[in-house]
Structures are given as structure tokens and as C-alpha cells.
Amino acid sequence: MRIIHTSDWHLGHQLLGQSRQFEHQHFLNWLLQQIKQHQIQLLIIAGDVFDTGTPASYARTMYHDFLVKVAALGSCQVIVTGGNHDSVAMLHESKSLLTAFNAYVVGGIEADELPVRPIYNDEQLLAVVCAVPYLRPRDLVRSEAGQSIEQKQQQLAEQISQYYKSCYQHAQTLAQDSQAAIIGCGHFTLVGGQVSESVRELYIGTLDALHASLLPDFDYLAMGHLHKAQQIDGKPHLRYSGAPLPLSFSEADKPKSVTMVEFSGKQMTAHKQLQVPISQPLLSLTGSLEQIIAQIVQLQAEPTPERPTWLEVNITQQQYLSDLVERINSHLDDHYFKLLRVKRIQQVNKQVLNTKQLSLDELSEAQIFEARLQLEALSDEQQQSLKQAFKALQLQLAEQQ
Structure with a gap:
């Protein structure tokens, strides 16, 4: 069995006001060719299909058109799970219809159903997928008065672990004595994962990351949320596929890929990153004004490209x-x-925060909040408590967008 694991498409995303429609369509066309060329039997999209809960109509059209084209190949089934950027209701609008196209969509968890899906080739059971989407705290636990942050974190980690174990046990029941691989999905940060600038700090309640040891021993764990392709703890079966497009200039020089995995029964026999071709070049230049201009002049002496490069300048x-x-x-x-x-590289401190020349658009929300904290005489415990509250508020606001 061959699988392609991908995530974090962020259809409908704009980079500093620029539409990514051309790039996303280029990627989806390329991905369809990879499915055909490598005879892929299962495609897993591990969350953040869309960039917002209310994506543009063209983004929805691209998503549905792609799934219809995959179904037309006749050999590949699709698992789609929701991410923190996705709207559960929006993903579920077409859930029933997409089952006719061999696409199983899980936008969010439901109380009366575990998201466990058997994958067959004719009558042969190839795999059982625990298609767990982004887990929202309200779906798992209720806060109790008087709990400390540490107690809330421990309770939530235990609930997430128990939910995964329930899915895994159900998958084992479906697999019975077969050699079918049991595959997990997830959309959060595992301890040890490397985060890039474009990844919003993701808190499930007050929990910022989960230890892989709390999860069942899946034959493969297909993770989403982190935009850099990577394996966790040196284990190739615990893997983030990464985003297929650079979602910020910090990712401009990083290769983008999807993960192809091969199984023989329960045994993962091979894994490979299929590099996504660049359709829209990005470039970030850093230096003094004179240095920047010199670099631009030098680059413009080269042959004319097919598309103008999107440029960020850091002075x-x-x-x-x-x-x-x-x-x-x-x-x-x-x-x-x-x-x-164009932005100036600023050292954020009390003096910089007080200068009239500083533009807030040169700073991130986290930098502004951190600098503001420095102006107050607060204990370490008070600062930590305020930072946790700030991050929780950011997540609440993001989910309302």
C-alpha cells in the first residue's frame, strides 16, 4: 500500500495581500499527477485544508474539484481531517456528498461516533485510519473552578490521550487478525517539533504541546499543523508532512514537500519526501539600504524569470x-x-517601545505584548499567568475569524 500524507494547504491564503490561487492550483495539479504516477491508494490531508473558516468561493471550488478528479482515478481513497484554521460546519457541508467520491471528511469529533475508517482494496483490508481532527477543548473537558494551569494541562493531556486510545482500540477491533496497518492522524504540536514563523502558536486550552508517548503505538502517525516537514524523536513513523507552500517569507528558502509512505502489511517499508515544485518565487533580503540595492541590481542582471519574484526587504x-x-x-x-x-529590524525593548518612530506593523502581536510586560514590575509567576491568558485569548479570537 502506498500513501501520500500532506497537510496545511491553507487554500484561500493571502501573503501580504497577494492571492495564492495560482500557486495552489499548480500544487493540486502536481499532486494529482503524483497520485497517478506512484499509484497511491490513500491520500491523507491532516488539517488546515483552508486558511480561514470562511474561505473564498474559489478555494472551496478548488478543494471539491480536486477531490472529484482524485475519485475519477478510481484507485485512491481520501481522508480529510479538520485543523485549527478550518470550520467544522463548513467542512461538514459537503461531507455526505464526498463519501460518494471515496473521500471521508472529519471536520471535528462527534460524541456518538469515533472517527475510525477502514481502507479496503476490493475486499482486502489494507489499513484502518484513526482520522482524528484538531481537538477543541470544549469537545473533551470542562473547566473546573479552582484548577491551576498545571492541573488543567494535565487533565487535558489525559483526555486527549484517552480519546486516541479509544480510537486505537476500535481500530484494532476492525483490523482483527489481519496485517492491516493502523494509522493515526493529528493536528497539534508534538514535543520536539520545530515551529516556523508562519505557524500560529497552537494551544489546546492551555496545552501547547503533547508528548508522543501519550499516544498509542500507531504504525504511522500523520501529523499536521507544523509547516516544516520533519519526523519526531528520530522516528520516521511519527511525521509532519509540512505545508506544500511557503506561508511566510521565513519559509521562502525551505524546500516544500509531501510525504509518500509504503507499507507491506503493518510494516512501513519506505518513506520519501516528494518535493513540490516552486510556482511563485519568494525572496527575503536583509541588510543596509545600500547593501539591499546592490543585491537587487545584481539579481536583475540575470535572465528574466517567468514570474516576478515576491520580495521582502529587511533594513x-x-x-x-x-x-x-x-x-x-x-x-x-x-x-x-x-x-x-519593507520593514526595519528593531530590537524590542522599553526604549524602542517608547520611540515615536516605531511602527506597530513592524512588530508581531507577541513582541508588542512582551515589550509591554517589561514596563511593569511583575513577578515571574504573574508574567507567566498573563502570557498564558494572552495566548488563550489569541486562540479564541483566531477561532472566531
Whole structure:
């Protein structure tokens, strides 16, 4: 059995106001070819199919068109699980219809049904998938008055662990004495996972990461949420596929891929990263204004590209220049570059926070909050409590978008 594991498509995403529609369509066309070429029998999409809970109509169309084209191949089944960016209700709108196209969609967990799906080839049972989506705290536990943060974290970790164990036990029942692989899905941070700039800090309640040891011993665990392709604890069967597109300039120079896994019965016999071709180049330049201009001039001496590169410029000099963007644009050839952002690299401290020259759009929400905390005389315990409350509020606001 051959599987492709992917996640974090973020259909409908915009990078600094620029649509990613062309890139996503290019990726989906490429992915369809990989399914055909490698004779894939199961495609797992481990969360964050869409960038928001209310994606643009074109993003929904791309999603449905792709699943219809996969079904037309006749040999590949699809598992889709919801992520923290996805709306459960929106994913479930077409859930029943998509079952006719061999696509099993789990936007969120339901009280009366465990998301466990057997995968057959004709009458042969190939695998049983525990298609666990992003777990929202309200689906698992209720807060109790007087609990400390540590108690809440422990309770939630235990509930997540128990939910996975229930799914795994049900999968074992379905597998019976066969050699079918038992595969898990998840969308959260495992301890040891490497986070990139574009990944929103994901808290399940107050829990920021979970130890893999709390999960059952899956033959393969298909994870989503972290945008960098990676394995956890050096174990190739515990894996994040990573996002197929760079979702921020911090990922511009990182290769993007999907994971192909081969099984012989329960045994994983091979795994490989299939590198996604770049359809929209991104480039981030850092230095003084003079250094940036010199790099731009040098790059524009090369052959003209098919598409202009989206450009981010980070200026390291602290001198305030009101016409900074105009100076850079005056050296840009539109056939080579499209300037999306210019920012100054600032050291965030009390003095910087108090300067009138600082623009808030040059700082992240976390940097602003951290700098504001420095202005107060607070104990370590008070600071930790406020940081936890801030992160929980960020998550609540993100889920309402």
C-alpha cells in the first residue's frame, strides 16, 4: 500500500495581500499527477485544508474539484481531517456528498461516533485510519473552578490521550487478525517539533504541546499543523508532512514537500519526501539600504524569470527614512520583482517601545505584548499567568475569524 500524507494547504491564503490561487492550483495539479504516477491508494490531508473558516468561493471550488478528479482515478481513497484554521460546519457541508467520491471528511469529533475508517482494496483490508481532527477543548473537558494551569494541562493531556486510545482500540477491533496497518492522524504540536514563523502558536486550552508517548503505538502517525516537514524523536513513523507552500517569507528558502509512505502489511517499508515544485518565487533580503540595492541590481542582471519574484526587504540600519519604500522601488524592474514588504529590524525593548518612530506593523502581536510586560514590575509567576491568558485569548479570537 502506498500513501501520500500532506497537510496545511491553507487554500484561500493571502501573503501580504497577494492571492495564492495560482500557486495552489499548480500544487493540486502536481499532486494529482503524483497520485497517478506512484499509484497511491490513500491520500491523507491532516488539517488546515483552508486558511480561514470562511474561505473564498474559489478555494472551496478548488478543494471539491480536486477531490472529484482524485475519485475519477478510481484507485485512491481520501481522508480529510479538520485543523485549527478550518470550520467544522463548513467542512461538514459537503461531507455526505464526498463519501460518494471515496473521500471521508472529519471536520471535528462527534460524541456518538469515533472517527475510525477502514481502507479496503476490493475486499482486502489494507489499513484502518484513526482520522482524528484538531481537538477543541470544549469537545473533551470542562473547566473546573479552582484548577491551576498545571492541573488543567494535565487533565487535558489525559483526555486527549484517552480519546486516541479509544480510537486505537476500535481500530484494532476492525483490523482483527489481519496485517492491516493502523494509522493515526493529528493536528497539534508534538514535543520536539520545530515551529516556523508562519505557524500560529497552537494551544489546546492551555496545552501547547503533547508528548508522543501519550499516544498509542500507531504504525504511522500523520501529523499536521507544523509547516516544516520533519519526523519526531528520530522516528520516521511519527511525521509532519509540512505545508506544500511557503506561508511566510521565513519559509521562502525551505524546500516544500509531501510525504509518500509504503507499507507491506503493518510494516512501513519506505518513506520519501516528494518535493513540490516552486510556482511563485519568494525572496527575503536583509541588510543596509545600500547593501539591499546592490543585491537587487545584481539579481536583475540575470535572465528574466517567468514570474516576478515576491520580495521582502529587511533594513538593519536604525536611521529613520521616510522615503524608504520609494528609494527601493526606484531600483526595481517589474519583470523581476514585486515588492510586498519593507520593514526595519528593531530590537524590542522599553526604549524602542517608547520611540515615536516605531511602527506597530513592524512588530508581531507577541513582541508588542512582551515589550509591554517589561514596563511593569511583575513577578515571574504573574508574567507567566498573563502570557498564558494572552495566548488563550489569541486562540479564541483566531477561532472566531
